[in-house]
Every structure is written in C-alpha cells, then in structure tokens.
Amino acid sequence: EKELREFGGEVDDRIGRLDVRRKEFEGKLEVIIRELEKKNSERESLRNEIARIESEIDSKTSLIGKMEAEREAAESGLKKISKKEVTDKIEELKEVIGRLRDEERDITSNIKTLTKEMEMVEERAGEIESRINEIDRKEREYSSSIKELDKLYRENKDRMEALMEVERNMLGKMKGLTGERDRLYRESVEIENKIDSLSTKMETSLDLISRARARLPTLEQTLAEMMLETEGIEFDDKEIESVDELKAKIKDMESKMEKLQPVNMLALEEYERQEERRKKFEDDIARLKEQRRNLIRLVNEIEGKKKDSFYEVYNAVKENFERIYTELLGGGEATLVLENQENPFDGGLIIKARPKGKKTMRLNALSGGEKSMASLAFIFAIQAYDPSPFYILDEVDMFLDGKNAERVADMIKDRSRSTQFISISLRRVTLNKADHIYGVTMQEGVSTLVGNVNLEQVEKIVEVK
Structure with a gap:
C-alpha cells in the first residue's frame, strides 16, 4: 500500500x-x-x-x-x-x-x-x-x-x-487494540521495574547471607575462644544490650546499606573500556603527528619544486625578452627584475627598459609608445617560450610611430607562420602585412562583417594611415 x-x-x-x-x-x-x-x-x-x-x-x-x-x-x-x-x-x-x-x-x-x-x-x-x-x-x-x-x-x-x-x-479496529497494547505495555514495564528492584534486593541479601555463612565458622571459633577466656568472669547484665536493641541496630545498618544502592558493579569494566579508548586516542594522536610531519615535508618539497619551475620559466622568458626587445626596437636594452629574489611569490615583477639613446627606466615611467613596445616584447617573449594557438591584438599599434608600427607588423608576420594572430588595426602598414583583411561596417545600428576587403577601395572611402 x-x-x-x-x-x-x-x-x-x-x-x-x-x-x-x-x-x-x-x-x-x-x-x-x-x-x-x-x-x-x-x-x-x-x-x-x-x-x-x-x-x-x-x-x-x-x-x-x-x-x-x-x-x-x-x-x-x-x-x-x-x-x-x-x-x-x-x-x-x-x-x-x-x-x-x-x-x-x-x-x-x-x-x-x-x-x-x-x-x-x-x-x-x-x-x-x-x-x-x-x-x-x-x-x-x-x-x-x-x-x-x-x-x-x-x-x-x-x-x-x-x-x-x-x-x-x-x-x-486497530485503535482499540493499540490502546489495549499500550496499557499492557505500561503494566509490563512497571512489573519489570519491580522485578529489577526485587532482584537487586535479593542479590544484596544473598550476598550478605553468603558472607555471613563464610564468617560463621570463624565467629563460632572466636566465640568458643572467648567463652574459654571468660570462664569465671562475671558480667553485669546492665552493660550488655538486649537482643531487640541489637536487632534495631542491625536493621538501621541495613537501611543505611540500602540507601547506598544501586552499587554500579560495571564500574571496573567501564574503567577498562575507557582505558582502552585512551590508549587508542594516544595512538591516533601519534599517527596524526606523523602524518602532519609527512605533510609538512611534502609541502616543503612542493614549494621547492614550484620555485624551481618558476625560476626555469622566469629565466627563459627573461632571456627571450632581452633578445626580442632589442630586435623589436632595433636597439636598446630591457630586462626583468624580481622584487623579492629569495621568495618570488611574495613580490612582483619589474620591467626595466632603456630605449635607444635614453636612460634605463621602469615601465610606468616610459611614454605610451615605449610602454606598448615593451609590453609587446614581453608578450612575444612568453609566446616564444610557450606558444598559444592564437593571439588577439586590439590596436596595439595605436600609439606607435610608422617605423615602430612596421617593426611590430613584421614580427607578427614572421611569427604567424606557427601561430595565428587576429589583429585589430587602422594602420596601413599593418594591413599591408595581413594575409586576410576583414572589415566591419555599421548601418542603422546593425554591424555587418565584410570579407575580402580591397584596401584601395577602402582608402577611397576612409583615410587609412
């Protein structure tokens, strides 16, 4: 159902x-x-x-x-x-x-x-x-x-x-049976509780009886010895308590013993179990400490390998950058410097360049065109170490003069034999080096892609520098 x-x-x-x-x-x-x-x-x-x-x-x-x-x-x-x-x-x-x-x-x-x-x-x-x-x-x-x-x-x-x-x-039909079942269950629980209580009292009484029986021979022997020792000695009846008083004292002692119930007879077993747990925890702690030491050692090894890999890439890119910068500008020098040589991941990377006929300066102190040339040299240096399938360059020759724009176009043309370049440009010298030219026109807010553009026809419509 x-x-x-x-x-x-x-x-x-x-x-x-x-x-x-x-x-x-x-x-x-x-x-x-x-x-x-x-x-x-x-x-x-x-x-x-x-x-x-x-x-x-x-x-x-x-x-x-x-x-x-x-x-x-x-x-x-x-x-x-x-x-x-x-x-x-x-x-x-x-x-x-x-x-x-x-x-x-x-x-x-x-x-x-x-x-x-x-x-x-x-x-x-x-x-x-x-x-x-x-x-x-x-x-x-x-x-x-x-x-x-x-x-x-x-x-x-x-x-x-x-x-x-x-x-x-x-x-x-089940409702009535359920009520009867609940009532019988409550009665059975009460009976079980009474049985448990009586069983505890009976076990205590049997324990006292067994102890008394065990001591009875010794007491009888002690009583016989005392009777031999006390022969001929007279006792004052007033000093000896009556049997009723002794029974009252015994009853009082039994009530005090009952008040100490229930005695947890499983305490020793619980202690042993907890002792085993403590030993197990100590073993776990020792194992975790060993794992921690192993993890620390592994992290140190990974950090060392990471640093070695970084320096391998850094040195290769630095060498490519110094060579390509001189080649791209037809002179001058440039280099890469780490802010933190000991721990390179806690510092940054500084680009220093000395254009031809000028002094060495950081990248942020160069002019717009010089920054573009240094940045392009850095991109080409990374591309020489680990080429990508294609690159997208968005008007990278905007701030360059005609001579530098031609050098950049020549380098893109040279490297396009192994890698695809998609360059967005309005410079004639770059368009002349391109294998394919695509134009984008907009009429009434709608852009249209035009392929196989004829540069001479374009020059009649817009000015291409």
Whole structure:
C-alpha cells in the first residue's frame, strides 16, 4: 500500500513535470513562430527593397544611355560650337556621368549587402523551421507519454482508493487494540521495574547471607575462644544490650546499606573500556603527528619544486625578452627584475627598459609608445617560450610611430607562420602585412562583417594611415 502511494505520487510528479515541459515547449514554439513571421516579413521587405533598387539601376542605366547619346550628339556638334563651350560641356557631362557611376556603385554595394542579409535571414528561417519540427516531434512524444501515464494514474488511483478504504476500516479496529497494547505495555514495564528492584534486593541479601555463612565458622571459633577466656568472669547484665536493641541496630545498618544502592558493579569494566579508548586516542594522536610531519615535508618539497619551475620559466622568458626587445626596437636594452629574489611569490615583477639613446627606466615611467613596445616584447617573449594557438591584438599599434608600427607588423608576420594572430588595426602598414583583411561596417545600428576587403577601395572611402 505504501509503495502504491509512493508510485501514485511519483506518477503525479512525472505528469506535472511533463505538463510543465509541454507548456514550456508551447511557449518556445510561439516565440519561434513570431520570430519566423518577423523574419519572413523582413525577407519580404528586403525583396521589395532589392526590386526597388534594381528598378533604380534600370532607370539609372537608361539615364546613362541617354547621357551617352547626348554626349555623342554633343561631339557631333563640336564643329559648330567654340572650343571653350565644348570643353565646359564635356566637363559638365563627365561630372554627371561620374555622379551616376558613383550612384551605381553605391546601389550595387547595397544590393550585395541586402542579398547577404537575405541569405542570412533565409538560413535563420531554415534553422527555425527545423527547430519547430523538432519541437513538434518532442511534443508528440510527450503527449503520448502523458496519455499513457494518465491512464496508469487513473487505474492506480482506483486501486489506491479501494485500499485506502480498507485501511480506514482496519485503522478503526486497530485503535482499540493499540490502546489495549499500550496499557499492557505500561503494566509490563512497571512489573519489570519491580522485578529489577526485587532482584537487586535479593542479590544484596544473598550476598550478605553468603558472607555471613563464610564468617560463621570463624565467629563460632572466636566465640568458643572467648567463652574459654571468660570462664569465671562475671558480667553485669546492665552493660550488655538486649537482643531487640541489637536487632534495631542491625536493621538501621541495613537501611543505611540500602540507601547506598544501586552499587554500579560495571564500574571496573567501564574503567577498562575507557582505558582502552585512551590508549587508542594516544595512538591516533601519534599517527596524526606523523602524518602532519609527512605533510609538512611534502609541502616543503612542493614549494621547492614550484620555485624551481618558476625560476626555469622566469629565466627563459627573461632571456627571450632581452633578445626580442632589442630586435623589436632595433636597439636598446630591457630586462626583468624580481622584487623579492629569495621568495618570488611574495613580490612582483619589474620591467626595466632603456630605449635607444635614453636612460634605463621602469615601465610606468616610459611614454605610451615605449610602454606598448615593451609590453609587446614581453608578450612575444612568453609566446616564444610557450606558444598559444592564437593571439588577439586590439590596436596595439595605436600609439606607435610608422617605423615602430612596421617593426611590430613584421614580427607578427614572421611569427604567424606557427601561430595565428587576429589583429585589430587602422594602420596601413599593418594591413599591408595581413594575409586576410576583414572589415566591419555599421548601418542603422546593425554591424555587418565584410570579407575580402580591397584596401584601395577602402582608402577611397576612409583615410587609412
């Protein structure tokens, strides 16, 4: 019955969880459907925009044709017009043609951008449709599971109600038996307590009897000896206590002995057990002390190995840094210094550099460009010791002059044979060294990634130093 109730509760819990997950999937499905409708609307608007732009291209092409015809007509009439007028007319037509060609290039670029965006929207729509299909499949599976569990729940619920009715009937009968059982249990406990008390008194009395019996021969012998010694001696009856008084004294002594009850006869055993525990604790303490000594020794060994490993890396990076700094700047010197030579983990690392023609200074005293060069030399020194798969450099040549920027670009180019570099830069000298150039544009708050950038075309739009 208990297992049935637990199973019923487990079924309710599983049905509840499945219902929650079904509602969660329905909510996600609604969000995805709304997003799909939005993407479809955006796709339609992009198609309309492309159609409009293509119409503009046709009209502009027609206009260019008309202008070409006008130019040819103007050339045929050159003989009738003065040289100055012809020159002015040609220049005017060239300006118009140039503007039209610029508009055509802009429109073509917009078409490419919108086409790429439409492809992305269509790809996203395909992903959303596949997700919708997957959610529909899971929803069908969960619906089937819910139906099966619901059927099983109803069957078990009927059985559980019948068993609960039987349980209620049995509980009514058990209440009276439980009360009777409790009463009998209390009476048995009282009887056991009385038996224990009587057993204790009986054991005490038997012990006293056995002791008295053991002493009886000795007392009889002592009494006989005293009677022999006291022969012929007269006693005063007043000095001898009566038997009743002696019995009263004995009874008083017995009551005092009873007051000392119960005597703990297990005290010796408890003492021995506690003594064994004390010895065990002493052994544990000795073992823990030995473990502590071993741990301290292990920590010292690890600290020594850690320091040795650190100095191995530090010396290698320091050597690379001194060499790369001189190579990167075409002269000068630089080095790494530990604040705490004895315990390097309690101090920091100091970078000292002497640019060509200057004195030695710390990193924080250098100019912006000198700091950048020293920092790059340190990065390349670490990369020479333990290369990473790729590096991301964000406008590291911003504060460098043209010569130093070219040196940094050459070093990145040289090291890109074994490691990938992703460098964000606006410097022409860096872009010229790049294997691939990617541009990022923003229109109406939307960023777009443009690949295979032509540097000459970019220079016509923005200034690249």
